[in-house]
Amino acid sequence: MMDTHGQPIERPTESAEHDMLSAIVDGTSDAVYVKDLHGRYLLFNTAASVIVGKPAAEVLGADDTAIFAADEARMIMEGDRGVMDAGEVQTYEETLTDADGHTRTFLSTKGPTRDAQGRVTGIFGIARDITPLREAELAERRIAERLQSTMDSMLEGCQIIGFDWRYIYINDAAQQHNRRPREAMLGQVYTDIWPDVELTEVYERIRTCLEMRVGHRMDNEFRFPDGTVGWFELDIQPVPEGVFILSIDITQRKHAENELAVHRDHLEELVRSRTRELEAAAAELTRVNRELQSATQAKNEFLASMSHELRTPLNSIIGFSDMMSKGLVGALDDEQKKQIGMINRSGLHLLSLINDVLDLAKIEAGAVTLEIEEFDLATVVAETAATLRPLAASKGVGLLAETVSHCTIESDRHKIVQVLLNLGGNAIKFTDAGTVSIEMVPTGSDVRITVKDTGRGIPAEQLDRIFDAFTQVHHPDNTRPEGTGLGLAISRQYAELLGGQVLVSSTPDVGSTFTLVLPRR
The missing domain is CATH 3.30.565.10 (Histidine kinase-like ATPase, C-terminal domain)
Known part of the structure; x- marks a missing residue:
């Protein structure tokens, strides 16, 4: 055996090879073990020892009944027998309890060991802890179930169409909007379910969203195969799976808008007619208002004039009666004083009334x-x-x-x-x-x-x-x-x-x- 420079490579000794193999087995994070035909452990690496919480020295020579609970040991041994009977490598999941009492899931690969003559001498196993993976899958599945439940409870329709134009998902509301069971639509091609839909605007919007990954919002009038028409507010958005379509049934609103338009036209005609009447009434009101303004001006002029004409003699009466009551113009007997006092009080009262009327007139005229x-x-x-x-x-x-x-x-x-x-x-x-x-x-x-x-x-x-x-x-x-x-x-x-x-x-x-x-x- 030569290296890249053409120099001979010295083959490691059998002892060195054994040391390298031991280092690899003990260095891996997977559990590695070997058993004989009686299920007794011949090899038990460090990772396996950590899982069961027992050192290799305590495990070697023992079988599974000495390490695991009875039901788990029985399950392991049945799996081992199946592998040895089949005489081939098998991979499957096993659930075991670790040293801390936690249930963990392992992906186990097992196969028979053989001697030089090919006879089965035992079994080897490599077990990888996939508990985090399974927990993540479970969490993802629960999230998906909650999402499914949430979307099914929505009043808005939710649909997903894949890049191959096949329906992937339809919630309960969308099933009602489509007016057909979702089982008849899931996996089916959009254009096969809706004949001639390629001629509609909604088809173009979905196609653009699939190809350009651009979202759209629109109000869509959709004619169903039975001839009925429904109006839907659509929000078409790109998602990793293809296109997500959120739909809101606005058929009743559109009918109401159409009825409102009819009533609005009728109302506009009534308003025009009423406006003509009001314009005529306004002209009459303007005429009457001019007359009222003229009358108000005359009233104000009258009050201003009467203010002077009434106050001047009243002030004289009040002043002179006050002088008389005080005896400044001659002595008075009791009866005369009484009568003069009545004149004075009546004058003051009348002056107060006149002042009140004039004050109110000023307030109404905005002249205060x-x-x-x-x-x-x-x-x-x-x-x-x-x-x-x-x-x-x-x-x-x-x-x-x-x-x-x-x-x-x-x-x-x-x-x-x-x-x-x-x-x-x-x-x-x-x-x-x-x-x-x-x-x-x-x-x-x-x-x-x-x-x-x-x-x-x-x-x-x-x-x-x-x-x-x-x-x-x-x-x-x-x-x-x-x-x-x-x-x-x-x-x-x-x-x-x-x-x-x-x-x-x-x-x-x-x-x-x-x-x-x-x-x-």
Whole structure:
């Protein structure tokens, strides 16, 4: 025997060959063993010793009954006999328990050993641990089963067509979409199942996906062999096996869209007809609106004129009657003082009514000018309470005012005073006995001023109307308070102009609570 350089290679001795063979056998990760005709171990390598947890010295000369459990030993020996009887090498799987008590799977290759005359002298075996492989296969199988179960439970159809155009997978929903059992389709060629499908767009999309590996989404109208038509939303995507088709049955939606289109056309005609009518009505409304604007202008001019014409003599009457009541134009007896006082109060009341009407007219005309300034609201509330206290005292009603020491606000001082006088005046007017309380509480970016009375209260059915102009509360005793019914309407309008609101809650025969909510800035 020569090497590549033509030099003779010295043949190893028999002892050296034996050492090399032993090194190979002990170095492999597979279990290697040899048995005699009686099943006694003659060779047992390191890997085999690790599996059974016994050194080779303890195993050599023993048979399988001394190493494995009875049922496992019986299985091994039956396999060995089968190999020796057949006289040829066989490969099969064996399941054994290792030294740690774990069940492991081995791929065993066994064959007979022979002497120089060819007689069978025993058996050799090589066992490879394939437990990780089998566990991975089991895990993969379970995942596939779960995936199969998940896809079968989907409402969307799922189909896979291979590169040879044969159906590979069809879930339950796709079976319904195809309107035929999956058993009749699996393994069949797509074009054989659907005659003339090559002429359709969906065929071209599938072909492109198979050849170019490009996905598509489309709405497809499909005509079945029985002549019926179905609409499907298709998502065609490339997968390693070929093409995956996700289908959603949108037949009902398409029918609804078609019906909707018919109704839409009808509706458009109705709209055109109605538009013509509305245009005619709009023209009439424009004419009426011009007349209303003209009437409103005349009303405003009248109110402006009457404001001057009524206020001038009223101020004279009020001023002169006040002078007379104070004795500045001569002494008066008691009866004269009483009559002059009635004239003065009636004049003041009439002036208040005129002012309310004019204020409402300004609000409706959008002619109210706000004078925003920074001031202490606590002072304003205290001063308003002081103004109302004589009126409350004249009725024998207590007036309580509770405010914080200081509360700066940016708003219209005069509008707030007017609202508080309206709310406080109403509370006193409708309270025959008890108390009226005014409380101010800052709440973050807002401030709340609550006017609470113990008066007659407001029936629930009238709460929604008390802020309407010229509306007054009617009580069971049919008493009707004096005034125009404009105070609350003006108060709410002013509050909203200032960015706030007026809230109300009331219980008949218990009292009412009005809350003015204002932003601090």
